Amino acid sequence: MNRSLRLIRRRLLTSIPALLIVIILTFLLLETAPGDAVDAYLLSIGGGDAGVAASLRQAYGLDQSLTARLWLYLTALARLDLGWSTAFERPVIDLIAERLPNTLALMGSATALSFALGSTLGIIAGAKPESIKDIMLSTISLILYAIPSFWLGLLLSLLFAVQLRWLPTSGIETIASGKTGLYRLMDIARHLILPVGALTLIYTALFLRVMRAGMVEAWKLDFVLFARAKGLSRTRLLLRHVARNAALPLITMLGLQAAAMLGGSVVIESIFAIPGFGRLAQEAVTGRDAPLLMGIILVSAVLVVTVNLLVDLVQAAFDPRIGASEASS
Amino acid sequence: MNLIHKLMKTPEGAVGFIILAIMIGIAIMASTISPGDPLRIAGRALVAPFTDPALPLGTDRLGRDVAAGIVHGARTSLLVGAAAALAAIVLGLLVGLVAGFCSGIVDEVLMRVVDAFQIVPGFLLALAFVSVMGASLPVVVLAITLGAWADPARLTRAQVLSLRERDYVAAAKVIGMHPAEIAVRQILPQALPPVLAISATLVAAAILTEAALSFLGLGDPNSVTWGSMIAEGRNVLRSSPWLSILPGLALIITVVGVYLLSEGLAKALAGDGPAMQGKLRNGAAP
Secondary structure (H helix, E strand, O other): OOHHHHHHHHHHHHHHHHHHHHHHHHHHHHHOOOOOHHHHHHHHHOOOOHHHHHHHHHHHOOOOOHHHHHHHHHHHHHOOOOOEEOOOOEEHHHHHHHHHHHHHHHHHHHHHHHHHHHHHHHHHHHHOOOOHHHHHHHHHHHHHHOOOHHHHHHHHHHHHHHHOOOOOOOOOOOOOOOOOHHHHHHHHHHHHHHHHHHHHHHHHHHHHHHHHHHHHHHHOOHHHHHHHHHOOOHHHHHHHHHHHHHHHHHHHHHHHHHHHHHHHHHHHHHHOOOOOHHHHHHHHHHOOOHHHHHHHHHHHHHHHHHHHHHHHHHHHHHOOOOOOOOOOO | OHHHHHHHHOHHHHHHHHHHHHHHHHHHHHHHHOOOOOOOEOOOOOOOOOOEOOEOOOEOOOOEEHHHHHHHHHHHHHHHHHHHHHHHHHHHHHHHHHHHHHOHHHHHHHHHHHHHHHHOOHHHHHHHHHHHHOOOHHHHHHHHHHHHOHHHHHHHHHHHHHHOOOHHHHHHHHOOOOHHHHHHHHHHHHHHHHHHHOHHHHHHHHHHHHHHHHHOOOOOOOOOOHHHHHHHHHOOOOOOOHHHHHHHHHHHHHHHHHHHHHHHHHHHHHOOOOHHHHHHHHHHOO
């Protein structure tokens, strides 16, 4: 069988049961919450009598048994129906589809920038382990990686938006600016500089550390020693052999980071008031909107699975051993 | 003792050890250093830091002592970090041990559960868990644990799988040792080191997650946390930025201390190998 197909099949074989477990566990968790969507809704409109509550519960299907509702949810899911958001009075899938692109733009650009920057700096640091350059880069990256993104975001906005007034403090674009086309894109880019910058600084530190650690290991490999003995030029050895070998764990890291980034979007979008996926999660929590929260968790799990599948395929392209046989995992 | 001696010989380990020792000291002595409720009003509102000797780090917009908040915040931060990491390691060891040792359908089912916890962003899970259960210290610890136990579980299982085929395990079977006893007394101690190696990272991640949760207002409302202090300071960020900056610095110093200690430990443990290794490594680096 084709290698890529085999990889996809293997990933799906484990991911689909895992996704099913995610759905069931999340469903049970949100069920244990005291009060339901109707309580939250009635509270928001100033209350209502028992009759109103009962009819609303019937309309939402909340009067049925737990298993019946889980089954109802699963069958609706099969039709790509994620339910009805009680806080926004809109279908959950529409809300997520509306917010997700902002988060993907934010996380995508931060990942691309930090990956490029981090791997380059990692090569510089790992070129000569324990050299002055390495110690400096390692120390800086260690400190950067300890900084919480929301604190860095606050500081950057204090410096560049409040003090220097170079950049906007929050939002994804200037409200009612009437900008279109390229001008609108540039406006969005200006708004994204600070959040992307904060995330890039932190993720660069991570990628730098992973790349450097991989390089330190690669220098010890037999074939690198052999290539040195053979008299290969330093640059060629460094880039073609050592760095190439260290790049694989870096790509694995991308897959592992996908989940952390989606989680991290909550705080960074809260700081910069970006109407994205993470902020939606926070709004779902404040609005006690169980269907929305459920949909958000489910969609994020599907996204993480997809990213990991892509990482599998990229790695297979780099390393012919991956997915070459049926047996290995 | 020997390990601590080796640890102190690495620069990372020594600095990390000192930072954490100070932080833990502050956390333990919090009530002695600044007695009374840190959330009480201690003076005028928005006193700037380093202006009043009685309030060395100033006050926030309700007149609460910032220094007291930072001192008591250390307690919450370290307590939650250590408790969540410990719970994640214990749960991970247990699940990994059972999955690796039983294999077959048990392994298959447990690993799909581990997968499920790895594909859901830990922070979203924590957010959902706290919002359902209500914010309190034990709930926050449990919420962070939920997102953290899958990695140690996977690591333990891999380790158990490689250990269970060893001769000494076969020998234990031959002498009629109970499988549970083999798992706990023969395999578990050997499976422990790689899991302990990531424990520092787990503590650091737990501290940062707790800070983020309380920053969003989902921490325990009855205890001071650095995250909630940063959030509180955010309201007056323009006029009194120190209110957000100071607790953030405390947070960063603590997490750096944990990272340094973990690097020092890794170096100290690696140093146990033959001296040859180090020579080869230096020789290989041009």
